[in-house]
Amino acid sequence: MPLLVVGSVALDSVETPSQKRDDILGGSAVYFSYAASFFTPVRLVGVVGDDWPPRHTEMLRARNIDTAGLQVVAGAKTFRWRGKYFQNMNHRETLDVQLNVMHDCTPVLPESFRRCRFLFLANGCPSVQLKFLDQMPGADLVMADTMDLWINTQRDELLQLIRRLDGLVLNDSEAKLLTGEENLVLAGQRVREMGPRFVIIKKGEHGAMFFSKHETYVLPAYPTAQVVDPTGAGDSFAGGMMGYLAEQGNFEPKTLKEAMAYGILVASFTVEDFSLDRLQKITREDLRHRMNQYQQMLTF
């Protein structure tokens, strides 16, 4: 079943303790789409400027990602993010953000995309996320991501959004900020009480936690020795998870847990190289193989 994502499409410059890359393909909607495309057709909605290399669009199309919703705005520049990772790759510093085209242009949802039943609202301004949600009243499963900026500056709109979601994905520090609760189990439960049917707290190298009314669980990250660039891990996680849900066409508790595991595994590949470089070298079969190892790891 196709899956729609609205989010950022970016050119990133990334510095790690050992390497540096400029103007590489990035953005939440890009990582999400590529991750989801292992499982299901994807429809991408976003905006770029006319500096956007067409080869990126071609690459995405070749993955069964429909780019009809990717608007190229003439005279504008693509969103750019520049960041630096420290020795401990869990900590990063944003060195520069140039919103560029994203400052003025909200992407438009193509008419043909509106009946998509699986929707992911990648991290973005909650009032814009709400506008997209309003345009898709028939969606069966709506998930969203957010960040500290919106918790601090648009709390009311964010809470309004959260109430209407099926699933919210956020990281551990955001869950603490949103609830004022330091214990992640309590924080997750509190966020869920704000309205969504389920909440996922991402813990980076420590995995992810799931909260629904009747279930609380945690799955560890897949232990990879090769962490080159963590950028996009969270969006890859969400893409892998929701891609699997869309493929399965249901969101039963059992499917949700399998989906979360697939999200974790796609993310474990993403971090093994810059941009989409690692994901572009693997197949669904590699994911299946790592899934077998992961399940074996958790069996005793």
Add this chain to the structure above:
Amino acid sequence: MPLLVVGSVALDSVETPSQKRDDILGGSAVYFSYAASFFTPVRLVGVVGDDWPPRHTEMLRARNIDTAGLQVVAGAKTFRWRGKYFQNMNHRETLDVQLNVMHDCTPVLPESFRRCRFLFLANGCPSVQLKFLDQMPGADLVMADTMDLWINTQRDELLQLIRRLDGLVLNDSEAKLLTGEENLVLAGQRVREMGPRFVIIKKGEHGAMFFSKHETYVLPAYPTAQVVDPTGAGDSFAGGMMGYLAEQGNFEPKTLKEAMAYGILVASFTVEDFSLDRLQKITREDLRHRMNQYQQMLTF
């Protein structure tokens, strides 16, 4: 099969964001012993002063913990630790340490204990740990814990100890300090290359990682909403793990993984109250019940 532990026996004063306790039962050997006693008879070796409340000894004895190696030194005072946990219970500050009796007196290994085949050297000065190890040449399984202090001040002795161990238990920051490696998978592998057959990296609320020549895996912590006092979690983990190994009488890969899971679960109970208060309220049946939930959580 009986299990011998050498380590600290202490009176702790603990402050958390919501509560405060003075002079409560603590110490690595105490937490370890109690945790292990769910599975196997334990022999405890340590020193206390004459301010030591005899009721603690009686309580330990009632748990099938042989206290013949617990020496009460007249005219001396018991080791005291005072610490404070911050809002995020993963961070604590040591406010005061009074070595007292532990400053001058090294506990003596009773003759009757020397043929014990399972030995745990709780965190302590590596040269003293080595002396104990020398006294037990017949031990089948020797595990030890350490800390940043010894990595910084007695590195040579520590490396000498590590080479002779079957298993080393240390926390994530210690593994990074010991190896200079930020990636925990690489850090764990590096520590294992220093000699032990297996290495366990404790990650607090995020669980624990296991490294042997042929296996690398991570198990998450059991998600408990009730974290009252994390003191002793690491020693409880080691005690639960090694207690189970001693009970099973082997350390096959399968048994080691089960043991690690039991360690995680005993620790998850320890943190639910101060001192041994929570552990004293549970039975092996409660552990079995939580194990079922834990295994279910990790199955998909």
